[in-house]
Amino acid sequence: MSDHSKSSPLKMYFSVWAALLVGTIITYKAAFLELGRFNAAVALTIATVKALLVALFFMHIRGAHEKLLKLVVISTIFFLILLLALSMADYGTRLWS
Numbered sequence: 895m896s897d898h899s900k901s902s903p904l905k906m907y908f909s910v911w912a913a914l915l916v917g918t919i920i921t922y923k924a925a926f927l928e929l930g931r932f933n934a935a936v937a938l939t940i941a942t943v944k945a946l947l948v949a950l951f952f953m954h955i956r957g958a959h960e961k962l963l964k965l966v967v968i969s970t971i972f973f974l975i976l977l978l979a980l981s982m983a984d985y986g987t988r989l990w991s
Contacts, residue, residue, distance in 0.1 A: 910951045917944045934981045942974040 921940045929936055946967070950956040955966050 906951065910947055913947055914944055917947075931982070931985055934985065935978050938974060938977050938981065942970060942977075946970050 917940055921937060924936050924940065925933070927933075927936075949966055949970070950963075955963060
């Protein structure tokens with residue numbers, strides 16, 4: 895049987911939950927800032943960090959094999975770059991009239 899049957903301490907779960915709440919508040923506050931073309935980039939970056947927290951702690955990837963952890967982090971960064979590039983390409987080609 896794998897190590898996934900181990901229960902993580904409750905304190906860690908509440909800490910991650912609090913970090914996710916703080917990330918949500920930061921996302922909400924950042925939506926009202928005038929960042930120009932970087933509004934989407936900031937929102938996607940915050941969302942990526944929150945998704946990484948969920949994957950690492952709630953999906954128990956943090957305690958998994960080191961190669962799996964590297965794969966998750968690298969794929970998270972790759973998809974963040976991909977989403978940012980596509981969002982900025984869309985933003986740059988719009989006609990603002």
